[in-house]
Amino acid sequence: MGLIDFGARAAPPASPGKAPQAAVSSEEAEARAHFEEGVARFDKQEYREALEAFRRSLWLKKNRNTMGYIASCLKQLGQYDDALEQYEEMRREFPQLPAKIEAMVAADMAELSGLVGTLVVTGDAPVGASLFVDDRLRGRLPLDKPLRVSAGSRAIRVEKEGFAPLTMTVQVKAGKENVAELVARSRKGRLVVSEKHNWVLRVELDGRDVGVTPWQGLVDVGEHKVRLHGFMGVEALAACEAPGAPAEDGAKVASGFEATSVRLYEETRVVLGAEEQDASLRVESTPEGATVRIDARVVGKAPWEGRLPLGQHVIEVSAGGFFSAKQTVQLERRKQREFSVSLERQPDLVAEARAARIRKLGAGLAYGVGVAGLGVFAVAGGLALDKVNELDARCPNKQCPYTEAGNRRTAAALGTAATVGVVAGGLGVAAGTALLLLVRPERGERHAGPSVSAGVGLGGFEVKGMF
Incomplete structure (x- = not known):
């Protein structure tokens, strides 16, 4: 790679087309000193030190020769992409280069173009992240255009504050567009x-x-x-x-x-x-200690007080042996609601059922006694009637001989038994009927009201009832 001579080695940097001034400013003198240091370093092939000296000179005063030397230093350091960009900037700043220098610059740029490729960053590329190539900041993502990068193995690093950096290595091929597809390990x-x-x-x-x-x-x-x-x-x-x-x-x-x-x-x-989001609610109950449910969830025993989200809530209060009470309340911001309820006692269905069974059993027993009494009446009455008819046949004009005294006593005893039977039967039927009237009909029974009918005869007794 040849070197380009951009001017007299000891000549001070001066802008093209301007005559040397008799007196120079301190800034120009400092720029000249840095330029001369850079030339001396360049001649010793101390290209990195020369590059720094030329850059200090260029910062103080723009000069065509200084820019040309910077491009040459970058080329010698292998930063072909930066060297090419430096030549392009030199041409923009000084478009009317001498023909000899322009020819040498064009040849050098053609050589450098064959040593660089372009880089495109894709994949998990964070917006606004800093892009480093070989530890040199080259811009922020997304790039406006493909980045010019020297050929060879290049270390890519993308950094964004607050996140782990993304790193990868790309083998850049000269004259090609190369893609660095970033993949984040931690998404x-x-x-x-x-x-x-x-x-x-x-x-x-x-x-x-x-x-x-x-x-x-x-x-x-x-x-x-x-x-x-x-x-x-x-x-x-x-x-x-x-x-x-x-x-x-x-x-x-x-x-x-x-x-x-x-x-x-x-x-x-x-x-x-x-x-x-909440308001205060107090729940009281009679009797105390009732279970309080709010929106179907048990929250405690009454009296209960707590905070609930605003809006509608279903309050349910329940206790053993009482009918439960339920109500919907609307809770409003910064307002306390009170819900007080007196529960109605439930009937003792077990005790009532037991009493009903006892009454039914008593009614059955009473009817049994009544049926038995009426049966005695029917039998004894029939026998007594037979004896009376026999005595009437044997005792004309109601005058019975002494020998019929036993039959007369038997007829009297049968009559007494029949009387007792009919009285007991009547009392039994009356007691059974009274007990049945006290018994509640079972759920689902259909009836039009209590009715009882009875028939009595010498040959039997019949009682019918519907309750």
Whole structure:
């Protein structure tokens, strides 16, 4: 690689077309000193030191020769892409180069063009990240155009504040467009969550408590649900003051769920507004100690007092031996509601059923006695009637001989037995009927009311009843 002589080695840098001045400024003198140092270093092939000296000179005063030497130093250091860019800048600053120098520059640029390729960054390329090639900052992503890079193995590093850097090695081919496809090992994005009043509340991320507002952290790429919840002191809530730490009690406040999408290596901000979410409720019951259910969930025994979310709630109070009471209440912000109920006692169905069974059993026994009594009446009455008819046949004009005295006593005894039987039967039937009237009909029985019919005769007795 040949070197280009850009001017007299000891000549001070001067702008083209201008005559030397008798006196130069201190800035120009300093620029000349750096230029001369650079030339001396260049001649000794100390190209890195020469490059620094030429750059100090160029910073003080733009000069064609200085820019040409910088390009030559970069070429000797293997930074072909930077050398090519330096020549291009030189041409922009000094478009009317002498023909000899222009020819040498054109030849050098043609040689350099065969030593560089272009680089395109794709894949997981974070927007706004810094791109380093061989530890040299080459720009920010996304690139406006393919980046010119010297051929060979190049170390690519992409950095964005708050995230792990992405690194890879690319084999750059001269005269080709080379692609660096970045792949992130940790697929994270940054999520920042705050409350619009600057309240300090708990942050619930995808059902997990992750901290308090303002909160930020790295989360997996994709969809997430965020909610704020906690407590605020009543005084702070009324004044809309921002506490310095989360409150442990007070008015319950919360926000709704916010769905947000987090993208790779990007920061997503979520601002949520929390509102007071509960009101006070007191539940009292007669008798005390009744079970209190709110929205079908047991919360305690009456009297009970607590805080609930705003809106409608179903309150149910129940106790053993009493009918339960249920009511829907509407809870409003900063208002206390009271719910008082007197429960109605339930009938003792077991005791009533037992008493009904006893009454039915008694009625059955009474009817049994009545049937038995009427049976005695029927039999004894029939026998007594037979004896009376026999005596009437044997005793004309009601005058019976002494020998019929036994039959007369038998007829009298049978008559007495029949009388006793009919009285007992009547009492039994009456008692059974009275007991049946006291028994409640079973659920589902169909009846038009109680009715009883009875028939009595010498040959038998029949009783029918419907209740």
